[in-house]
Amino acid sequence: MEERKLSRIVWGARALLSFWTAIPCGGAELLFGGLKKHHVTLPIQSDTWDIRHLLVWIKQNLLQERPELFIQGDSVRPGILVLINDADWELMGELTYKLQNEDSITFISTLHGG
Amino acid sequence: MFAAVDTKHQDLLIQNLENILNKIKQNKTPLINESFQQFLNTKNGYLVSSLVSEFLEFFSLGFTLAVFQPGTGTQVHGPDRGNLAQDLGIVENENTRDGPLLLEVMKRCQNSNSREDGSSDSSLPVLHNLVTELPLLEAKTSLSNEAILRYSRQLVLPELGVKGQLNLSKSSVLIVGCGGLGCPLAQYLAAAGIGRLGLLDYDVVEINNLHRQVLHGENRQGIPKSLSAATALKQLNSGVEYICYNLILTPKIALELIQQYDIIADCSDNVPTRYLVNDACVLTGKPLVSASALRMEGQLTVYNYHGSPCYRCLFPVPPPAETVTNCSDGGVLGVVPGIMGCLQALEVLKIASGLGTSFGQFMLMFDALEGRFRNIRLRPKNQNCAVCGANPTIRVLQDYEAFCGSSASDKCRTLHLLSKEERISAQEYKKILDEQVPHLLVDVRPPVEVDICHLPHSIYITLDKLERKNLDCLNHLNRKLLEGKQITDEEMSFPVYVICKLGNDSQKAVKILQELSGKELGVLLAKDITGGLMAWSNKVDPTFPQY
Ligand SMILES: [Zn+2]
Numbered sequence: 001m002e003e004r005k006l007s008r009i010v011w012g013a014r015a016l017l018s019f020w021t022a023i024p025c026g027g028a029e030l031l032f033g034g035l036k037k038h039h040v041t042l043p044i045q046s047d048t049w050d051i052r053h054l055l056v057w058i059k060q061n062l063l064q065e066r067p068e069l070f071i072q073g074d075s076v077r078p079g080i081l082v083l084i085n086d087a088d089w090e091l092m093g094e095l096t097y098k099l100q101n102e103d104s105i106t107f108i109s110t111l112h113g114g
Numbered sequence: 115m116f117a118a119v120d121t122k123h124q125d126l127l128i129q130n131l132e133n134i135l136n137k138i139k140q141n142k143t144p145l146i147n148e149s150f151q152q153f154l155n156t157k158n159g160y161l162v163s164s165l166v167s168e169f170l171e172f173f174s175l176g177f178t179l180a181v182f183q184p185g186t187g188t189q190v191h192g193p194d195r196g197n198l199a200q201d202l203g204i205v206e207n208e209n210t211r212d213g214p215l216l217l218e219v220m221k222r223c224q225n226s227n228s229r230e231d232g233s234s235d236s237s238l239p240v241l242h243n244l245v246t247e248l249p250l251l252e253a254k255t256s257l258s259n260e261a262i263l264r265y266s267r268q269l270v271l272p273e274l275g276v277k278g279q280l281n282l283s284k285s286s287v288l289i290v291g292c293g294g295l296g297c298p299l300a301q302y303l304a305a306a307g308i309g310r311l312g313l314l315d316y317d318v319v320e321i322n323n324l325h326r327q328v329l330h331g332e333n334r335q336g337i338p339k340s341l342s343a344a345t346a347l348k349q350l351n352s353g354v355e356y357i358c359y360n361l362i363l364t365p366k367i368a369l370e371l372i373q374q375y376d377i378i379a380d381c382s383d384n385v386p387t388r389y390l391v392n393d394a395c396v397l398t399g400k401p402l403v404s405a406s407a408l409r410m411e412g413q414l415t416v417y418n419y420h421g422s423p424c425y426r427c428l429f430p431v432p433p434p435a436e437t438v439t440n441c442s443d444g445g446v447l448g449v450v451p452g453i454m455g456c457l458q459a460l461e462v463l464k465i466a467s468g469l470g471t472s473f474g475q476f477m478l479m480f481d482a483l484e485g486r487f488r489n490i491r492l493r494p495k496n497q498n499c500a501v502c503g504a505n506p507t508i509r510v511l512q513d514y515e516a517f518c519g520s521s522a523s524d525k526c527r528t529l530h531l532l533s534k535e536e537r538i539s540a541q542e543y544k545k546i547l548d549e550q551v552p553h554l555l556v557d558v559r560p561p562v563e564v565d566i567c568h569l570p571h572s573i574y575i576t577l578d579k580l581e582r583k584n585l586d587c588l589n590h591l592n593r594k595l596l597e598g599k600q601i602t603d604e605e606m607s608f609p610v611y612v613i614c615k616l617g618n619d620s621q622k623a624v625k626i627l628q629e630l631s632g633k634e635l636g637v638l639l640a641k642d643i644t645g646g647l648m649a650w651s652n653k654v655d656p657t658f659p660q661y
Contacts, residue, residue, distance in 0.1 A: 069437055077437065078431035086491065110429060111406040111407060112382075112384055112440070113407055113440055114291050114381045114382050114383040
């Protein structure tokens with residue numbers, strides 16, 4: 001019983017995804033179905049969820065068009081900063097960070113206006 | 115009697131103008147006079163030209179000013195007389211209102227000559243068109259009684275105190291960009307008694323700046339922003355030294371300029387300038403207080419200060435140019451850069467006074483819509499950073515426009531997706547309208563912009579719906595095409611003209627329509643209108659609003 005609960009947490013993590021101005025021209029709504037915030041429950045999979053997997057999942061499940069404005073290769077495009085619970089993802093292992101239950105992942109794009 | 119003289123005058127004038135016109139057509143008289151332009155860019159030059167304008171307008175001869183501003187036609191309006199009088203320190207009364215202001219200036223001249231009073235108004239800021247070596251700031255060791263009174267409310271703060279205030283007076287700050295961030299920043303730095311303020315901007319004041327660039331004013335439209343800012347700041351605190359740079363920050367001058375200042379504030383509005391300022395700050399070892407704002411959001415970080423990361427540590431690769439939105443495309447609520455500029459001022463004052471910053475390895479994000487600030491912990495300095503790392507590959511400044519694939523000065527990017535044959539001018543479209551040639555006009559702007567202004571006979575399909583091939587939109591367009599074809603030859607490809615604000619999105623839309631023609635849509639011939647609705651306003655209908 002205890003073990004099953006644990007596995008659900010590790011493999012099927014719930015996460016809050018927020019998109020801060022990730023996408024130009026009409027804002028994030030263009031790509032993420034009009035929502036800035038997505039509470040998601042990731043499906044159970046044999047491997048643990050890391051950010052690399054999460055990006056693939058976002059591309060397949062949330063991105064509606066023009067993925068090149070968000071994803072480049074297996075990472076985010078230049079100019080997008082990923083935050084894991086309000087910290088720069090580089091401090092947390094970037095693509096290899098293992099998602100914990102109730103994590104908050106934020107994608108922000110740099111602003112340049114003055 | 116006057117009427118007869120008038121007719122005669124009119125004939126003579128027309129004859130004279132025709133002579134001049136011929137000279138211009140033969141290009142015998144050069145129209146662009148560099149020394150004149152430079153003169154106009156100075157505060158005094160602006161005042162003199164305003165005086166001349168006012169003189170001509172006083173006698174209803176304002177139309178002759180068209181020569182100076184060919185782009186605006188004959189409806190040239192000089193500055194408001196009230197503002198001009200105020201700028202010159204003339205107090206208007208019944209006597210002065212009988213004549214042009216130039217007369218009052220002459221009277222003052224005569225008066226001062228007769229009094230042999232040597233005092234003149236030399237307090238107007240000087241405009242620099244190049245970087246010059248500045249003398250060192252005077253290192254004050256004590257505060258004057260005036261300074262004690264003036265700064266008393268902040269002097270009593272134990273965090274600042276006399277020492278902090280003296281530190282401020284010994285500090286020089288360069289503000290790159292006198293816009294929505296630079297204005298409030300400069301205002302609070304000047305008010306707090308910073309020693310020297312460098313104000314850099316290559317642009318002139320426009321009416322659509324004023325909702326956020328709060329140091330400028332209606333009466334300073336067309337004058338360089340750096341000068342306009344200094345003029346306002348001088349009234350706030352004349353004890354601060356203001357250095358105005360009316361120039362674009364280029365790799366050629368950046369190091370020489372930046373090394374003369376203690377703290378640099380990036381208030382610019384484009385990616386190449388942000389990389390340029392960052393690299394120059396790293397190479398000269400200056401702290402960089404950087405902020406940005408767009409729509410309803412803002413960001414703030416202090417780079418390259420006491421071991422904190424630099425901009426490149428965070429963003430080694432610039433974003434693809436097509437993903438960058440500027441304020442004129444994306445819009446911005448004026449108070450948002452206002453808030454970010456004030457926060458920038460706070461950090462500059464903390465660094466200058468010796469308190470240090472709170473954002474060395476943090477980024478402050480502000481969401482104005484939710485009223486939420488978030489403090490993001492950032493990565494440390496990257497040992498492999500190309501400019502601030504252990505083995506930097508960037509030791510001299512680069513070509514940043516090439517690096518970022520965008521320009522540091524273009525206020526609006528101009529796309530070239532279509533050939534000349536696929537585009538028509540606003541005037542050509544006017545002719546099509548006048549001749550009642552059957553066609554469709556498709557406006558591809560977002561609804562919020564259509565609400566501001568539109569041409570009444572247009573149909574509205576936003577570019578992103580077209581890109582997504584939205585079914586409702588395609589059906590709508592097809593219905594309109596069929597209606598159109600009923601009155602023309604059905605075999606003919608039906609003309610569709612696409613319009614947007616400036617003629618960039620309309621080109622993208624034409625490309626899509628061309629693909630859809632004869633497939634998802636009926637056969638059509640799509641062209642766009644060069645320069646969009648703003649060209650329509652400039653060239654065809656001056657009553658159509660600009661935004
Ligand atoms: Zn760096």
